[in-house]
Amino acid sequence: MNCKPIRLLYATVLILSAVFYVPGSAQAKRENHGILIIYTTIDGKKSSHVKMLDLLAGHFTSHVTVKKDADVTSSDLEGKERVIYFGQTKRKLSKELVSLISGFQKQVVAIGFNAGQISQFSGLSLTRKENVYQVRSSTEKNEASLETGLDVLDVSGLKGKALYTHKSNDGTSHPFIWKTEQSNVYIGLTNLQNNYLFVAKRVREAFGEPAGSTLLYLRLEDISPMSDEKLLLEAGTYLHKRHIPFILAVIPVYLNPKTGDKVYLADKPKLVKTLRKLQNMGGSVVVHGYTHAYRYSETGEGFEFWDAEADQPITSQNAEDSPSILQKEQDFPNETAYHNYLKPFRKNEETYTRKKLTHAIEDLTAEGLYPLAFEAPHYTMSEQGYQIASQYFSSIIGQVQLSDATWKTSGTGPFVTKPAMLHGMTLYPETLGYVDASDQNPLGSIEEHTSQMIDFEGGVAGAFYHPYLGMTYLPELVDQMERIPNSRWLDLKKTKQTVKTDKVEIHTNGNGTIQVNSKVNAVEKFFDHHQQSPLEKALWILSAVVLLFVVMFVSYTLYLRATLKKRIFKERKSRG
Template structure:
């Protein structure tokens, strides 16, 4: 009887446990809140416009999936809170995709061409209109003048209401954004690079998100071992006095482009002392590359994670090697053959990138500087590079490269985002630019973008400033940034961040405290992280050999002296 009762008790406990246990609840919830982006491009690859849509969408969900139209399956739509279709080019869509979208029960967002093929937008007719300089939102009373012209697709044939309109020369009003009776949204824009803020504003409305306070941040940029510690301290102290948390974008190694000589942060104790002080005064360190240079370029001027000369990803583990010019995808019969060709080059890029990131994090940590994020030099890096970087950093700052074929296309979202292309990293965008002392109006570009962020509301207004400019422009820059209404300064220490290598882990829990676990010893750090050339390594080996012989000579000399003293003592003793 007792055994039977015990069995029944265990059975009851198991049933209760099964009822309470929800496996992968976080993952399931993330999937339910996910966004599926479906795109149609001319060559079937993710264009810069698609990646920009990914950047914008990553603000609304940390689970964004991007698929080309031909690859979409029913499982891709399952559990998604929203489907966004983007037609960059006109094409006849497959019946399977049209059926899948048509049977999707939640509201659909369509952008650009081809939307009329879906039942949600049945009857949609589009007319292209260029050079639109004034637009009006249904939620605004007056028209808004634009700095640059829009190329819009005018909407007709749908039931519902207009969200945005423009007025033609004859005085007639023409909608180019529309919301149907069943809450499906159409956005008549095709150039998402130029029109990213307007797209982001409309997506925010479609997702039902209200604008929050604007996040401000300011980076003190390009702080290498050759930085002027007095000017740096002056800038940081000024920001501290104004109760502004700031970012220190640090480059651990300076490379002389003429001699190749390296100057390490450990060679500059005064600068390190200043950086530590600024870190204690509210500054948050981020890694701005390891050398901010590639081949024979100067630190701060050159690229590091992109071969700018060949305009392609890094192909060699050794930056001194001549570039191997990569073939194009169209040179291969299929995608599998192309990926097979790229495999050894990507392996080299991975090895190179891992070494750079590891050395940067561990070199700074050894000096008592604890990086909390990453900024790619000149914002250039392949998507494979971003994937590797995501294993070391939870956040990235600035802008991102939107193409794997050229560094000349970059951009950012107007708000904090976690897009698919960054493989789990959160992007804190730089939207304001920087003070350009060479311009007739050094703050002109920044002020123009500040006005744009005031109009956007609730985004991120991020800028950077070079400390070598001294205090000439810094007070005005801060004043202009703080004129953005309903804004607050970002303090990275008060966000959750993780930075790690195999031997170092740095994390914050959001309470302003930095937690560090460092397993790197000083000797290992010096020889492993201070990358020497073959000649430097040979000199170190030679120095070690010479030092060994000197030590042996000293020991042998002391031994002879001790032996001689002992012999003299014995002789004296024997003589009485």
């Protein structure tokens, strides 16, 4: 699509206009006592299971600290309300660590191996590991069936009370979750990622938090400049009529991988008008990347903040550059040498990520669309990427990547959470999935996950829907979600959010209004978008020179006419 002549025609008109907005206010955040997570893994790195535990803990406090066993000091326990120890692998713990945890006077929750070395769980013996499909709570008479097997570690030797048991083939009952006389809790599980709902429920019980109501949310997904505004308006209008606040996941730029051409929202005034209308009808805009593409992939299909082809973080400042395949840590003599090697690549990733997020926020704001949160394309991003994103957004939507080694470990917990790995951002998790029209039963996965959330009670039931599907499945999807008892719909405008760049500040204070302070205008975005090559730059310079000569010619013509009139007037006056 080549619109350069038209763009040149409108350049002069655009120079005459700019858009400014109203100042916003600051956002306060919840503060409470912290949780210290101590982990033992084979390589000392935060595994996906450790990060899942971080996601769960972040629901109960906005101050989560995650430390490997060898790095814990006495200062890490100061001011903490709880300690969670997770032993993913068997290891003899240091005397210093055992002393620190044993001397902690508040609640300790231990998960997995090595807990018997800590005084709170003195005498603990793990007799065997079993895969079970039925478990029984001490508060219920009947066993509960599990859809997927649960790998449990059988417990013996503790004083207190068994909270959960299972039966072996001979009918013998074996405890695997135990509460001590001092109200410390041991959980005999090591796979926290696949069994996250079960683990989340047990941690919630250990902390004494009631289930509460379930929070529902629905995203209209992958809205780009090539989206059909009629189908989008139809879906949003339907949700509005059902009094459902919804989320608009918007990609500001469409990238054509075959030609390299870009189409901006500004090039689609009808779509922008529709999005503004939906924003006023209860829709909350979130940034879903800038192009939702990397290198030569198509918008909506490609990754953007992770190099999926090489399965590694972004290594260059320009997506078109050939990737530098990162070496592994084991290729270096020590950790320091490895981190020094990574420094230039991390700097490139930072520059790339900042540019993308800044452009996305400012492009949307220039069009009167005010993003309130961020959703990473395909939920993929390195932890450094999340740290950078936290400087622009206070919240993130969807799921998160649980490993810096591969993108194939994305996941989420069932709660609204503020984990350490997101560096201050609040996560609104997507737990139900999406309508897959290619499947024999397009809503089958959502039905299954909805049943799980009904059984879980409380938490978040989030889903997304592609507007290009039309109205075929949307009513049924909403009906499925609303069958969750004791539930309410999330309205991002009625939460406290902050989105900012150097030129934009967007705030919500929880009362449903959006406050915007913007120094971005249409002129800046126009020139920013449409100067993308040396040839185009030369054309713009030539256009400016031509425009200057036109202005000079018009000015000189007007001057001559004025001089001529003056002369004629003087001649007439002299003739009397």
